Amino acid sequence: MTVVEERPAPAAEPPPRRPNRLWALLRNSWRQLTSMRTALVLLFLLAVAAIPGSVLPQRTINPENVAGYFREHPDLAPVLSRLGGFDVYASPWFASIYLLLFTSLVGCVIPRLLDHVRALRTVPPDAPRRLERLPEHAAAEPRPDDPAAAAAGVAAGLRRHRFRTVVRERPDGTWTVSGEKGLLKETGNLLFHFALLAVLIGVGFGHWYGWNGNRLLVQGNDLGFCNSVTQYDESSLGPRLDAADLPFFCLRLTDFEATYQSNGQPKTFGAQATVQTEHDGPWRPTEFTVNHPLRLSQANVHLLGHGYAPILRFTDRFGQQQTRIVPFLPRDQMLTSEGVAQFPDVNIDPKTNQRDEDLQVAFEGVYLPTVDPKGGPASVFPAEREPALFLTAYRGNLGVDAGLPGSVYALDRGQLANGQLKQVSGERPQRLTPGQTWTLDDGTKLEFVGTRQFATLAVRYDPTQPLVLGGAVLGLLGLMLSLSGHRRRVWFRVSPPAGSEAGTGGSLMEAGGLPRTDYPGFHEEFEQVVAAARRTPEERTP
Template sequence: MTTTAPPRPAAAPQPPARPSAGARAWGLWLRWWRRLTAMRTAIVLLFLLALASIPGSLLPQRSLNQNAVRQYYADHPSLAPVLDRLWAFDVFGSPWFAAVYLLLFVSLVGCVVPRLAEHVRALRAAPPPAPRRLLRLPDSGELATPLPAPAALDVVEEELRVRRYRVVRRSGRDGSADPAGSSGMELSAEKGRLKETGNLLFHLSLLALLLGLAGGKLWGYEGSILVTEGRGFCNAFQQYDTHSSGALVDSEDLTPLCVDLVDFQATYEEDLTAASFTADITYGGPDDEGVPTTIGVNDPLRLDGDRVYVTGHGYAPRFTVTLPDGTAFTDVSAPFLPDDQATLASQGALKLPDLGAGAEDQLALEGFFAPTGLMQGGVLTSIDPRPLNPQVAILAYEGYLGLDSGLPQSVYSLDASQIERGRLTEVGGANLSVGETLTLPDGTAVTFTGVDQFAALQFSHDPGQVWVLTAAISLLTGLLALLLVRRERVFARAAPSPGGGTVLSVGSLTRGGGESATSFAELTGRLRAALDERSPTPSAPSPGGATPEPEVPPRDR
C-alpha cells in the first residue's frame, strides 16, 4: 500500500526588504546634493548673494567707518540695536552672508566639475552618427547628383572642412568608422565646441572670482590716515585713524613701509571745481632712505600687492601758544575736517594736554577754518577752496580733556561730556587772520601763524587683486564665446537614386548665434554648385573619339 504525502502549503510572499537607515540617509543626502548642485540653485544663490549685499551698500559698515555707525545709533536709537543684532553694520562678515557665499561656491563646484569632465570626453569623441530619419531635422533637404555615393560625400567633406568642421565618415547605419574614407555612405561633422568651452570658462572664472574676493578679504587689510605736510606715517594699525583687516591677518604680517608727505598741490578750474590733487611723497622701509615719487587720485603708489591712494585733502591751521612764563609751543597744528567740499570750510580741534603742570591745566582750541574768509553778518564763511585769505574762528577751553580716561574720543573734536560736566571751561574766543593773536585771561597768547595742507592717504593690501583681475578677464572671454559662437552639426547620407546617380540627404542642427535656416541655405547652395562642378558633362564622346558639333539655331548661323 502506497501513501501519498500531503502537499506542502505554498510559502507566503515575503515583503520587500526595507533599506537600512544608512542607505536611507545616503539616498537623502544624494538627493539634496543633486538639488544643491543644479544650475537653477546656483542662479538662485547668486541672486540671494546680490540681494544680501544691498544692506552693506545702504547702511554704514563698521569695517569702513565706525563714526558713521555711531552717528546712526544717535539718529536711530531704537532701530539701530535691532539692525546690529542682524549684523546689518557688518554685512560682509555676517554668518548669513558667509553661508550664502559658501553655498554658492559649493553649488558652482558641484555643477561645473562634472560638466567639465563630460566636456573633456566630448572634445575627444567623434561627432555622433547621422540620425536614422535625417529629413526630420528642422533644417534638411535632398540633393540629386549623377556622381557616385563616395564621390558625392567627398564633395561634402571637402566643403565642410573648408568651413572648419570636424568630419567623420562612417559606413552606413551601423555607425562604424570607415578608415579608408572612400566607401562610406554617411558623414557627420560639427563645429562650435568653443561655445560649451566658453560656458565652462565663464563658470570656472566665476569660481576663481569668488576665491579671489574671499582671499582678499581674509588676507587683506587697509588703513586710512590724515597726513599733514612735513609729516608721515608707517604701516602699523596703531597709527591709522581707521583700519580694517581680514580674519587671517596678524600685525606681524604688515608690509614694513613708511610714507612721508613732502608737499601737496591742489589745482582748480575757473568754476572752482577740483582739477587735480597730487602729493609729493617719499617711501621706503623704516630704516631706509626714502624714495621720492608723486601720486594722485587715480595714480596711486603701487608696490607688490600694496597701494597708497590719495582720497582727499584739507587744511591744518598752525598756532603758536605762548604761556605766561614765556614758554612757547611753536607751529602746533591739527587737521580741520571739511564741512563743505565746494569751499573747504572746515571744523576741527587742537588739543594741548602738556601745557600745564596738572591734568586740570590742559588747553584746547575748537573752531572753524575758512581758506578764503569773508565776514557776512558777523559770521565767518568761506567763498573759495584756495587759501587766498585764511581765517579761523576759535574758542579756547581750559581744564581736563579726558584723554587718559580710557574712553575713546575723536581726535578731530572735543569731548562734549567734559564740557557738560564743567571739566572744560570756555575762556575766550576770537576771529583771527594770519599773524593775529588771542590773549586768554591768564595771559596765555594764541597766535594764528598760518596753514598747512593735509592729504587723506589710504594704504591697501589686497593679495587677490591680480587673481580677481585675471578671473574677470577670463569671465568676459567665456561670456563672449558663449554668446557669439554657434554650435553646429551637419549630417549627410548618400543613397542610390532609382534613375541612376545618387540622392544626397543633408541635415543640420544649430544652437545659438543667429538664423539657422539662412546658414543651411547657404551651405546647400555651395554644395549644389560644387556637385554640379564635379558632375560629368551631359554629352558623351562618340565611339570614334570625336565630339559631335553642337547644333546651332538657324538664326545664329
C-alpha cells in the same frame, strides 16, 4: 493503493528591500543644492546679505561710527550687534551663504565639465534615416560627381565653416557627412562658472590674508609714519594676520600739488613723498596720484583726497609756547574745513609743576582757503587765494584725561553740556589770517602761523587681487562666448541614383539641419552651407 507524493513547499519569496530614506534624502538634497536654480538663488541671497554691510557701519572699517551708532540708537544697536550687523562679512550667516554658494557651484560645474569633455571627444552622430523630418531640410538634387568625391567635397566645405565633420560609408554605397558646431557655448558657460569660483576663492582668501589702513598724512619730514597698526587712523587685519605680519615701510609727504578749473573743480592731484622700504635703508623720492597709486612690494598706497592743516602757536599765561599742526577736515568741494585745536598741557605753574585741568584750552572753528568777499560762511575756491581762520575759544576741562575714546576733530559736547568747558570768546568767531595773533581775556595768545597741506591715504594689500581680476576677465570672456555660441548640427546624405552602381552616373545629395539651441539665424546659415556644398568641383576651384 493510492500513493500520495509529497511535494516540497515553495520557497518563500524574499521581502522587498526597503529604500534607505536617509540616503534618498541626502541624494535629493545634494541634487537640489547643485542645481543651477539653487546657485542663482544663493547668488541673489549673497547680494542681499551684503546690503547691511553697506548701510550699517562696520567695526573692521570704522569703529568710531559703530560707537556713534550705539549712542544714537541705544535700543536697536545691541540687537543688530547680536545679529552680526556691524560685522556682516565675518558673521556666521554670511559665511554660510558664501559656503553654500561655493559648494553649489562646485557640484554644478564638475559634472557639466565631465559631460562637456565627453561631448568634445565624441564624434557627431550619423545622419538620421529621414532627414525631411528635421527643422531644416534640402531635397535631394543630382550631382555630376560620384558619392565618395561629393562627400569629401561637402566635408571640406563644412570644415571651412568651422564644423566638426565625420564622413561615413554605408554598405549600400551611400555616404553621409555629419557636421557639428557651437560647442564653445558650453565652454563659455563653464568658463564663466569657473571664473565665478575663482572670484569667490579670491575674495575669501583676500579677506583672510589681506589688510588695509587709512591715514591722514600732513606734509613735512617730521610728520611721516611707518606701517604699523598703531600709526593708522583706521585699520583692519585679516583673521589670519596679526600686527607683526605687516611689512615694513615708512612714508613722508614732502609736497602736494593740486590744480583746479575756474569753477573750482579739481583738475589734478599729485603727491610727492619719500619712502623707506628697509630698516635703516635710504629714503627714495616718489610720486603718486589719484589714478596711479604708489605700488610697494606688499602694499598699495592710494590717494583719496587732501586738505589743509593750520599751524597754531599758543602762549599760555606763564609765557610757555606750544605749537599744533591741526588738520581741518573738508566739508565741501571748495575745501571749507572744520576742526579743533586742543591744548590740554598748558598753563602749568613752573613753580609747582602742577597743571590745573580747569585751565585747558581749545579752539574750534572753520578754515576757508578763499574767503567769500560777500561775507559768506563758506570758501569760494579750493586753492589758498585769501585764506582765513574763524575760531571760537573754550577754556575748562576738555575731558581728555578720562581715558574715554573720542574724536580729535571735534570737542566733547558732554563737557560743554555739563559746564566743565565754557566758551570764553565773544559771540562771533575771531577771524585770523596767516601771521595774525589773537589775545584772549586772560592774556594768553594764539598765533595763526600758516598752513600745511595734508593727504588722505588708503593703504591696501590683497594677495588674491590678481586672481579676482583674472576671474573677472575670464568671466566676461566666458559670458561673451556663452551668449554668442549656438550649438547646431547638419547632415548630408550622398547616394548613387536609383538603378545605378556606386561610382557611376553621378550622385544625389540631400541635407538636413537641427539647431540644438534657439538660434534665429540658423536658417540662413543652413542655406549658405547647402549652397556651398552643391557647387561642383569646377565651381569651387578659384
